[in-house]
Amino acid sequence: MATEGEVLSRPFLGVVAAEPNWDAVYTEQLPRVYNFFRYRLGNDALAEDLTSRTFEKAWAARARYRRDLAGFSTWLISIARNVATDHLRAQRPHLPLEVAEDVPARSTPHDDVSNESDLARLGALLEKLPQREQELVALKYGAEATNRAIAELTGLSESNVGTILHRVVQALRRDW
Amino acid sequence: MDDQFLRDLKAQPKPEFAARLRATLRTVPPHAVARVAPAAAFRKWFAAAASIAVVGFAFTLPPVQAAAEAFLDLFRVRNFTGVQFDPQELAQRLSALEGSGISPESLFGAVEPLTEAPQPTSYATAAEAGAAAGIRVRVPAWIPPGYSSTGIVASSEAAARITLNTAGLQAVLDTLGLADVQLPEGLDGQSATVHVLPIVTQSYVNDDRSIHVIQARSPDVSLPAGVDLSKLAYAGLRVLGMSRDEAYRMSVTIDWRSTLIVPVPSQAMAYRPINVDGNEGLLIEGLAQSEIHPGGVLMWSSGEQTYAIAGAVSGEELLEIAQNLQ
Numbered sequence: 001m002a003t004e005g006e007v008l009s010r011p012f013l014g015v016v017a018a019e020p021n022w023d024a025v026y027t028e029q030l031p032r033v034y035n036f037f038r039y040r041l042g043n044d045a046l047a048e049d050l051t052s053r054t055f056e057k058a059w060a061a062r063a064r065y066r067r068d069l070a071g072f073s074t075w076l077i078s079i080a081r082n083v084a085t086d087h088l089r090a091q092r093p094h095l096p097l098e099v100a101e102d103v104p105a106r107s108t109p110h111d112d113v114s115n116e117s118d119l120a121r122l123g124a125l126l127e128k129l130p131q132r133e134q135e136l137v138a139l140k141y142g143a144e145a146t147n148r149a150i151a152e153l154t155g156l157s158e159s160n161v162g163t164i165l166h167r168v169v170q171a172l173r174r175d176w
Numbered sequence: 177m178d179d180q181f182l183r184d185l186k187a188q189p190k191p192e193f194a195a196r197l198r199a200t201l202r203t204v205p206p207h208a209v210a211r212v213a214p215a216a217a218f219r220k221w222f223a224a225a226a227s228i229a230v231v232g233f234a235f236t237l238p239p240v241q242a243a244a245e246a247f248l249d250l251f252r253v254r255n256f257t258g259v260q261f262d263p264q265e266l267a268q269r270l271s272a273l274e275g276s277g278i279s280p281e282s283l284f285g286a287v288e289p290l291t292e293a294p295q296p297t298s299y300a301t302a303a304e305a306g307a308a309a310g311i312r313v314r315v316p317a318w319i320p321p322g323y324s325s326t327g328i329v330a331s332s333e334a335a336a337r338i339t340l341n342t343a344g345l346q347a348v349l350d351t352l353g354l355a356d357v358q359l360p361e362g363l364d365g366q367s368a369t370v371h372v373l374p375i376v377t378q379s380y381v382n383d384d385r386s387i388h389v390i391q392a393r394s395p396d397v398s399l400p401a402g403v404d405l406s407k408l409a410y411a412g413l414r415v416l417g418m419s420r421d422e423a424y425r426m427s428v429t430i431d432w433r434s435t436l437i438v439p440v441p442s443q444a445m446a447y448r449p450i451n452v453d454g455n456e457g458l459l460i461e462g463l464a465q466s467e468i469h470p471g472g473v474l475m476w477s478s479g480e481q482t483y484a485i486a487g488a489v490s491g492e493e494l495l496e497i498a499q500n501l502q
Binding site: 023026030031034035038039044048051052055056059060061075078079081082089118119122137140141142152153154155156169172173176 | 178179181182183184185186187188189190193194197198200201204258422425426429446447448449450451452456461462492
C-alpha cells in the first residue's frame with residue numbers, strides 16, 4: 001500500500017507527478033519558521049501565532065512546489081519575512097494606547113527558564129541593532145538559512161551577508 | 177567565529193502547538209493548479225492594480241493650505257512597497273459603488289486631458305525607441321531560453337489635470353461605510369496634474385508565455401502646496417480594505433513623496449523587497465498561479481528611471497534579467 005508520501009497525484013499536463021510527503025515537509029520546516037520568529041521577535045507566543053499565519057498562507061499554494069521542495073522552503077521563509085515585516089510595521093510608534101496594551105511583552109514565561117532568559121537577553125541586544133542586522137541573525141540562526149539563501153532572500157551579496165553577520169556576532173559576543 | 181551561543185538558543189515548537197497547526201493545515205486544500213494563460217493573468221492583475229491606483233490616487237489629493245494655483249510639490253517614485261489586498265473584498269466594494277450609481281468619473285470630478293492620448297509606436301531598435309522617448313533604453317543581455325523578441329514599443333508622452341469633486345469622494349466614503357475618514361475642508365475644485373513620460377516596452381514570447389521589460393522616467397505628479405499626504409494616504413489605504421489601525425500606522429511611516437504603493441493580491445502571493453544593482457525594489461511572485469510558470473513582477477528605480485519586468489517566469493529569472501540589463 002502506498003504511504004502518504006508515495007501517493008500519486010492526479011495527472012497534470014499529461015505528467016503524473018509524485019506527491020511529496022507534506023507531513024514530512026511540515027515537520028522539517030516548522031522549527032525553522034518558528035525559530036525565525038523567536039529570534040526575530042524574542043517571544044514564544046508571538047512566534048507561534050506568526051508561524052501559524054505563515055504556514056496557513058503557504059499551505060494553500062503548496063502544490064505549486066511539489067517538484068521543487070527547496071523552492072518551497074525558500075518561499076516559506078520569504079512569507080515569514082513578510083509576516084514579520086507586517087507585524088513590526090503594525091507595532092511601530094503612534095500606537096493607540098489600547099492597542100499597545102494588547103502587545104505581548106518581549107519575554108513571557110517559558111518552560112525552559114534558562115533558554116527563555118537567554119532569548120530575552122539576546123532580544124535586548126538585538127534591539128540595539130538595525131532591522132536588517134536583526135533579520136539576518138534570525139535567518140541565519142533561527143531559520144538556519146545558508147549565507148547563499150540569505151543573499152537570495154535579501155538581495156544582499158553572499159559575501160556581504162557573511163561580513164555583516166561576522167560583525168554582528170562579534171558585537172553580540174562582546175556584550176553577551 | 178564562535179557563534180555557538182546563538183545556535184544554543186533554538187527551541188523546538190511545543191508539541192501541542194505543532195499538533196494543533198498540523199491539524200489546521202490538514203483542512204487546507206491546495207489551490208487548484210490549473211495552467212492559466214499568464215498574459216491573461218497579468219492583464220487581470222494589472223487592471224486590478226491600475227483601478228486601485230486610480231481609486232487610491234483620488235484620495236491622496238491634498239488639502240490646500242496655500243494658494244490653489246501654486247503647484248510647488250513634486251514627487252517621484254524612488255521606492256516600492258507592497259500592500260496586500262483581498263481581490264474579492266475589493267470587487268465587492270467596487271460593486272457596491274456601482275450599485276449606488278457611482279461611476280469612476282465621479283470619483284475625480286473632472287479629468288481634463290492636457291495632451292493627446294498616448295499612442296504606442298513600434299521601433300526596430302532600442303536606440304530608436306530610446307531616442308523617441310528621450311531615455312537610454314537598457315536591453316537585457318540575458319533572457320530565459322526559448323524566448324524571442326517580438327519588438328519594442330514606445331508610448332508617447334501624456335498629461336492630464338484632475339479637478340476634485342468632494343461630493344463624489346464623500347459619496348464613495350459613505351457607500352463604503354468609512355465613517356472614520358474625513359475629507360479636509362477646501363478640497364473641492366482643487367487640481368492635481370499627472371504627467372506621464374514616454375514608456376518603452378521590450379517584449380519577448382515563448383509559446384503563449386511572455387516577458388515584458390518596461391522602462392520609463394518616473395511620472396511627475398504636481399500637487400497644491402502645503403499638503404499632508406499621510407492623512408490622505410490613510411483614506412486611500414482604508415478604501416483598499418486596510419484596517420483602521422494598520423492604515424494609520426502605515427500612513428505615518430511611509431514617505432509618500434517617493435514611495436509607490438503596489439497592491440498585491442492576497443491569495444498565495446509572496447512579495448519582498450529586493451536589491452537590484454544597489455537599488456531597493458519590490459519582487460512579487462506567484463501572480464500567474466501556475467505551478468510551472470509562477471509568474472511575477474520585479475520593480476525598481478535607478479536614478480531618474482523606473483523599471484518593471486513582468487513575465488511567467490520565476491523570481492530568480494526576473495532578477496537575472498534585471499541584473500543583465502545593458
